[in-house]
Amino acid sequence: MRILFTNHHLDVRAGSELYCLELCSALKRAEHQVAIFTFQRGRISEEFVRRGVTVFSVGEGALIEAFDPEILHVHHSPCLYYLGALRLRARAIFSSLGVLPTLEAAPIVWEGVAQGLGVSEEVVDGLRATRFGAAVRLAVFRNWFDDDGLVPAAPGHPGEARRIAVVTNHLDETLASSLDALCVARPGLEWTHFGLPHNSVEITAELLRDFDRVITIGRTALLAAALQKPCLLYDVHGCDGLLTVERLDALATRNFSGRLTRSRPSREELERLLLDEARRVDVAALAERIWREYSLRRRVEELESFYARLPETGVMLGEQTRLAYGREGQVYADAFLARLYAHGLAETRARELGEAQARQRELEAELAALKSGLEAERAHTERLQEQVRQLSATLTSKDAELSHLYSTLGEIDSSLAWEVVRRFRSMKDRLIAVPGSPRRRLYDRLLQRLKERRGRG
Secondary structure, three states: OEEEEEOOEOOOOOHHHHHHHHHHHHHHHOOOEEEEEOOEOOHHHHHHHHOOOEEEOOOOHHHHHHHOOOEEEEEOHHHHHHHHOOOOOOEEEEEEOOOOOHHHOOOOOOOOEEEEEEOOHHHHHHHHOOHHHHHOOEEEOOOOEOOOOOOOOOOOOOOOOOEEEEEOOOOOHHHHHHHHHHHHHOOOOEEEEEEOOOEOOOOOHHHHOOOOEEEEOHHHHHHHHHOOOOEEEEEOOEEEEEOOOOOHHHHHOOOOOOOOOOEOOOHHHHHHHHHHHHHHOOHHHHHHHHHHHOEHHHHHHHHHHHHHHHHHHOOOOOHHHHHHHOOHHHHHHHHHHHHHHHHHHHHHHHHHHHHHHHHHHHHHHHHHHHHHHHHHHHHHHHHHHHHHHHHHHHHHHHHHHHHHHHHHHHHHHHHHHHHHHHHHHHHHHHHOOOOOOHHHHHHHHHHHHHHHHHHHO
16 A cells, blocks of 8 residues: 655654654555655654655655555645645545644645544544534544564563653753752662753663653653553653553543643652652553553554545545645745745854854954963063072172172282281391392392282282
């Protein structure tokens, strides 16, 4: 069977994108030909391609018509408006996955749509209150956990809470602060957030097996239950307590979203839920029922039965219905592409501004480094100048000391010379007083030499 899914955008790892990714992959494994249409390609559309699912977008009408789907499985009304104007002959289903996002609202044009699906009783009730819901038959098509490659584990019991996984794209600030406080009060307890904006990763059974408790909503809650992990249903819209086998049916009516009771547990209540009550959850009984009723394999079989019954309605897309959509889809596509262009332009400007600000910070850092280096050089120069002044003062002092030594030496030298003269005179008076004698002549010569030496000094 050729099946064309639609999803308005495939750019981030979020609810409807992952819903379509898992369902398309499962239908492809069941040997159907599967493709998907989107207005906005992105990270998730690349994953579709890696899994062998063709991705169509605006401007590829001829390729979509050549694919010639037998089933058109629509999420988000703008996709229906665009594809309804193409030359398709397909049985159409419109599926809504929530009551809050505007894109999940019922279509205002639905010619050729034979079946409406809602992910829960809450969503079906919302569809039923519209003109679309009054005209088209509706059914609940519930969420699932992806059981591909998994087998049920042996019955077990919850252990002590040490590692907590919080899986959400909208982390509640109160929850985060309560968990932080709880981890401070309980050494050895830690929690990890998976989701936008900083840790958006594929949530697999292998990842969740490393944790003792899981806090999340939707399909991830079902996967945690299938793995026998106690799961607290808590998101920005509220908390519905622990997922248990006794509360399973009631929680399913709100798609395990936290909106059934919308409670806001205190830190003490959160501690009691995660550390005490979670240990009393019959995870084995819950897992047995989850495997029996909520596996993706079961959902594919259920969906195939929906597809098989569509011809009974006699309703389908074709020449007559194409006129009902007219140009609405192209008008929306043009407007959406204009928004994309404006958004892309804004992102480009923001990126350029960010780059300019980053360059400014780099230059400011370089300038600060240069100023710091200049201050260091100035301080070094001042230290050298002070050393030069100290050396100059030392040299002046040493020069004065040297002059004083020379003067003292001269005085000592003069004193010694006069002492020698005095002694010679004394000798003269005693020994060589006779003029012309040999001793007198020797005396006169020595005396003359002393005088000459003194004169040179």
